[in-house]
Amino acid sequence: MGRIDQxxxxxxxxxxxxxxxxxxxxxxxxxxxxxxQLDLTDGNLASHISGLEKLEYITVRKRFIGKKTNTSYKITALGKREFQSHINALEKLLNSF
Amino acid sequence: MGRIDQxxxxxxxxxxxxxxxxxxxxxxxxxxxxxxQLDLTDGNLASHISGLEKLEYITVRKRFIGKKTNTSYKITALGKREFQSHINALEKLLNSF
DNA sequence: TAAAAGTGCTTTGAAAAACAAAGTTAATTT
DNA sequence: AAATTAACTTTGTTTTTCAAAGCACTTTTA
Structure with a gap:
């Protein structure tokens, strides 16, 4: 039985x-x-990213490429686990049919 | 490539x-x-149901069982199509990894 | 038969989330 | 010097979520 609270x-x-x-x-x-890729505005993307960062599902790296600033994001181990289990819960929910 | 706007x-x-x-x-x-089954309050459930009803993804049937009122819901053809294609989009998105 | 309880809502209202637009800083290209 | 780019933050509006209370109606219980 897929349970939505998972x-x-x-x-x-x-x-x-x-x-x-x-x-x-x-x-x-x-x-x-x-x-x-996601076709988002700055504000929208930034707020979602900072949300995921606060939860420690992703981490940030700031550096320079040549002389330009560059900010990149990586998924954390926690983020990977949580996302994977979200997917599993989704699949469980949807595979009940 | 899974696209979120789908x-x-x-x-x-x-x-x-x-x-x-x-x-x-x-x-x-x-x-x-x-x-x-979903462990919801009346207000919460009712508002989500009426949202789905407004979109014509579900239909309502009101009747009496014995002398008690009974309200049931059924998915519509449109609802089935839309949900299925949502699932497909989800799977496409998630199966990119 | 009066009071309590149940069903299925609607209304109210508060809190959170989504989102766009504009502003910001610091550097870079023209 | 002016315009552009990157990466945000701030502001403010709209939308969504959700619980709590109220309500109309019926049924059950004391």
Whole structure:
């Protein structure tokens, strides 16, 4: 029986789902790439990212590429676990039919 | 490539996901059963149900069992299509890893 | 038969979340 | 010097979530 309380509230939004599933396959993904791939405004992306950061599901790396600033994000071990178990719960819920 | 804009906003919440996946397998499901299975308050359940009703993803049937009122819900053809395609989009998104 | 309880809501209202637009800092290219 | 880019933050609006209370109606119980 799939139970909805096993789904993680942090992953309910499409934006979060998108961010996390990108980070499941890409080791470091940078801000600009997210913005383009997910077609988000700065404010929207930044707030979702900082939400996931606060939960420690992703980490940030700031550096310079040449002389330009570059900010990238990586999924944490915790983030991976939580996302994976969210997916499992989703599948359980949906595979009841 | 899974694109987040193919996910249906109407199905983002855990409650909606729960309602819809129950209705994918149960032909008619009644109010009280939803309330118990999903562990929701009346207000919460009713508002999600009326949202799905407004979108015509579910229909209502009111009748008497004995002399008691009984309200049940059924998924519509549209609801089934939309939910299915939401699931497909979800799977596409998540199967990119 | 009066009071309590149940069903299925609607209304109210508070809190949280989503989101866009504009502003910001610091550097960079033109 | 002016315009552009990166990566945000701030502000403010709209939407969503959700619980609590109220309500109409019926049924059960004392």
């Amino acid at each position: 789904l993680n509230k942090a992953f309910e939004s499409r934006v979060r789902l998108g961010i996390m599933s990108i980070l499941m396959v890409n080791d470091w993904m940078d801000y600009k790439a997210f913005k383009e | 996910l249906n906003k109407a199905f983002e919440s855990r409650v909606r996901l729960g309602i819809m996946s129950i209705l994918m397998v149960n032909d008619w499901m009644d109010y009280k059963a939803f309330k118990e």
